[in-house]
Structure formats: C-alpha cells, structure tokens
Amino acid sequence: MPVVQEVFEFAARHPEVLAYVPCYCGCEQLGHKGNHDCFVKARAANGNVTEWEAHGIGCAICLDVGREAMMLFNSGASVTAIRTAIEKRYGGNFPSSTPTPRPPQAPAKKAAPSR
DSSP, rough: OOOHHHOOOHHHHHHHHHHHHHSSSSSSGGGSSSSGGEEEEEOTTTTTTEEEOOOHOOOOOHHHHHHHHHHHHHOOOOHHHHHHHHHHHGGSSSSSOOOOOOOOOOOOOOOOOOO
C-alpha cells in the first residue's frame, strides 16, 4: 500500500522526528522507544537503514501515528508541535505508550545588546 511505503520512507529519512514521537499500540513490550522503532530496526553508522522493523507493516496505530507525524512535518510543524499533537490525539485513548524521550529544546535566543 502506498501509505505504508510513504511512512517507512519518512521513518528512514527523518529519525530526528519519529524518535521523539511516542507510539500507543503497546509496542514498548517489544522494546520500542518511539514510533521510529516501529519501522526501522537498525541503522549503519552513516545513518542508512540496514534493517527494517516488520511490526509497522501491519499495525494500524503505528502507521496512523507515523502518517500524522509525517503530514504535520510536511506542513512545517516543529518536532515539539508534532509530539504535542500526537499526544493530544492518542494519549487519552490508549492505556500506554512507548518511553519516548522529549525533543531537545532549541537554545534560547540571546537579547540584542542595548546601547
């Protein structure tokens, strides 16, 4: 299915997004830490995918979370905004989620020196 391929390709190209997006299907029991782990099992040192995670192929929740994150990213949303939207949509509907780290905070901008 095209949507499956799109989400897997997004996971391969944007680990900096899905590594900070939780999944709600119960896959933390498989050792997953975030939605990225639903699609990518291993990467080489250069970041290329060396092994795919088959779990994401048949899990509607993984695919829905990944697809929504992809659409938000493509619309220009920040990783923090993406995570917030995913948590709002899925958090109250499922009993658990992956133990996903929060996105790093952007450094605060320094005020311009006064004259």
